[in-house]
Amino acid sequence: MSNIKRYLPLLVIAGLVIGIQLLVTLTGQKFYLTQLTMSAYYTIVIIGLCMLMGYAGQISLGHAGFFAIGGYVSAALTTADFYPLAHSCIGGLLVKIGWMSLGKDPYGATIANINPWLAFFAAIAVTIVIAYLIGMPVLRLKGHYLAMATLGFGSIIYKFVLGTRVFGGADGISNVPAFGLTAGLSVSGSMNARVSNYYIAWFLVLLAALLMHNLVNSRAGRALRSIHGNEEAAAAMGIDTARYKLNLFVVSAVFAAVAGIFLTHYNGGIGPSEASIMKSVRYVAIVAMGGMSNLWGAILASVTLNFLSLRGYFGSYDEAVFGSILVLVMLFAPNGILMKVDWLKRKLKK
């Protein structure tokens, strides 16, 4: 019985997801699904960051960089033309097993594209390697220095994708093909696939939330919470703090990368703005607004703010509204909006 209680919020979110989809389909307003899908992918990044900031207490002002690494590697590999390779024996083998396919480009010449799944795994692998390389030195720092270091790495990734020809420079990469998951199910922005893409995105969100939820209540999660509470005490208890922090950093980076890959295929492209510092700041701000370690608050804040921003609800005042909400929440509800709701409910009960 306690199992159901633990997973109840997840089930309720799942219920809401299905309910909203049915609602919008019945009322003929399926277009909301687009922004809800995009928000879902950003929420996955937020969930990973929430784990890192809330449970391990490590601020990361460069997380948009991991989103970008995932998206860019996948985009670059799926749009690159491997035609010269297709003739060699490796190329021929790859075509035979279906990992590379031949097609025609808009000008009519034959090109060879690799299977998006290959690109997916390659992107994740690159992300893991880079996350380990960055995490090892960076996680030894604390406070403002940690923030600056993550800011610095995010900045390097941004300037790298901005300045590299392979990644399209300032224009980014466009015409990224659809990512076929299984027969009939593919991640793409086409209007016929709206409902299926919505479910793919939200399924991933629920999966991420489930993973994080389980992590928090597991042995590793308790170790992380003790590190957050007091790092020296945790070390004294025999917890390998450096290893836990590093592994969590890499896991949260992978969450961001997965979100990046899927959103890139959904949007059909990616640009350097996805790696910018302002994006990283936005992610951190949303996690803070949800309550640093409150998963549900983070999801709520992320979906609401991203949805309204992507719909252009606030027009030119979008940034101003975001900044104001951020400051207000940080001043009045530092443990997140949900704790405030809780507090209000308790006050009203009295």
Added chain:
Amino acid sequence: MTRRSWAAVFAAAVLMMCSLSFAAKDAKPAKAAPAAAPAPAPAAAPAAEPIKIGAIFAVTGPAAFLGAPEQKTAQMLVDEINAKGGVKGQKLVLIIKDSQGSPEKAVSFAKQLIEEEKVFAIIGPSTTGETMRIKSICDSGKTILISCAAAEVIVNPLAKYVFKTPQKDSDAARKIFMALNKLKIDKIAVTSSNTGFGKAGKEQLEKIAPEYKVTIVANEVYEKEATDLTGVLTKIKAAAPGAIVNWSIEDAQSILAKNMKQLGFKIPLFQSHGFGNIKYVQLAGEAAEGIIFPAGRLLIAGVLPKDHPQKTLLEKYKSDYETKYKEDVSTFGGHAYDAITILAKAIETAGADKEKVCAAIEGFKGFVGTAGVFNFSATDHNGLDINAFEMLTVKGGKFVVYTN
């Protein structure tokens, strides 16, 4: 944990319902989005169905110097057209979305405009990056897209519904090389900013230089937000070029001009058509004297001969814009002007049918716009050639025609 999660779920449900209902309100047709538009679009005429036109501009954010004049121009033109009774009796409704220069928002707005508002056409976006991301969305969504962004790739490879109004970068580069040849300068240094515009220009310069027998002895890319370019110039000094060609669209153009004079450079400075705003001249002050650049004739409308086809249009746009908004007109806003006038004329000719309008635009020959005289065709969705450009220079703080 349970109480928190119940609170979460409750709040989530309430917020989702609220935001959906708010969003539902803004999905109603014939309503201008809450953007920084100075005047809301007028309501639909009871007689004929209004035609909805969407616009995605970077009104605020890092590309605001492009999007803000474009938005103002578009709004001014649509109001003017509606005041005259609309296009064949049908009023135009302009729905402006501020993408803030973000391609993700551009994608989201494009889908919104196509699916929800069911717009007839989309004007903009302001930057190449955003345009490339929505190009296939508009084409597969069968919505006309008339972009205000400059890169060749927008119309090449050709997409049936996609057009663009700014001139070709390659033509601008050719004009510069022709002027260099006349001045007998064969060694140049190229500087560009790391933006889409700068990158596209740099590539054109590199590609076309051998044709005119010009060698590029130094080739540097600087940051868009660069505040000081003396380091770049020192490196260029060592390479001893005969002229510097700068290709960017931000205020770094003025900083480069000032730094050149401060460092004692005596060689000429060529800029791209991104210099087309008198503000850059004002910022560079005395250092702007003698800068040579290709531009649309909007900037020298006053000195055009009376029989020049563009003269009346340009002077009218200039005086209307400057009276209404009390700021100097720029060539960037002109791209939006052309987009809307082309669309309006096409609807007038062919009626409110997307396929017929596309065919109509492709048939336009000799269409007078601010950027030049357009000659569209089935293979040319840009319509401008090298004659759209006039070489200009700065004298006494004003734009004048460049004569050698």
Added chain:
Amino acid sequence: MSFDLILQYLLSGITSGSIYAIVAIGFNIIYNTTGIINFAQGEFVMLGGMTAISLSPFMPLPAAIACAVIITAIVGALVELLFIRWLKSPSVLRMIIITIGVSIILREAALHIWDEKVRALRYFTGNECSSISIFGAYISPQVLWVLGACGAMVVLLSLFFRYTLTGRSMRACSANRVAAVLCGISVKNMVTFSFMLSAAIGAIAGCVISPLTQTHYDCGTPLAIKGFTVAILGGLGNSTAAVAAGLLLGIIEAFSISILPVAYKDVIAIMILLAILFFKPAGLFGSREAGALKEF
């Protein structure tokens, strides 16, 4: 490389370095009194410049700058009163996020009060073309103004902190907050004053660099990032070190241009920052104790 080319790179480095240095000075004051790194410092610089530019058609330049400084200082005080005063022992993370939020609000307010256009103050002496020649290399006289302002501010600040009562009270707050309260110092007011002072210094910086860098509503953030890179490089809390570090970074960047493409210039700066953070977080000129972060 010929001598005058080397000298030119040096002068170019001093030009950009002086810009970094003058922005960095403002961070240290707030940091010293409160332990907060104010991510909104760049917006104070921007506000100072924009206000002075708006006022300059109506009054002589020195008066416009003085008014801009006063107005920005008031804005700084308001920021502190509205957003910072209420907090009771906030965590580092919360402080960072609040100051980031404040910087967003200030920037967007500037966008809607002014507009997106780029402006500049006129050069204090001479104009856009004037330059001073030193052994065959050139520098704009405005850079000398920037360096002069840096130097003057550093000197005045050290005099202020050493010999005035308010200055000493602020130092007391930074050394030991509880002890300062026990001595009867109103710590809350010292914090407000430190924000005002930081904002005023930012405004002066904004005015004096405006002819060189040109001012627009967006210019605060990149300046702030360079500014606190330099502040950390020198050692948080030490203004003289910040100036030295700024000039040093500018010179290193300028010479890096001579061998690498310009596009890598910023990456070099970040690499240097990361190296300092990993190997000597107290900064080039800082001590171990200074390196340990202060508490608010």
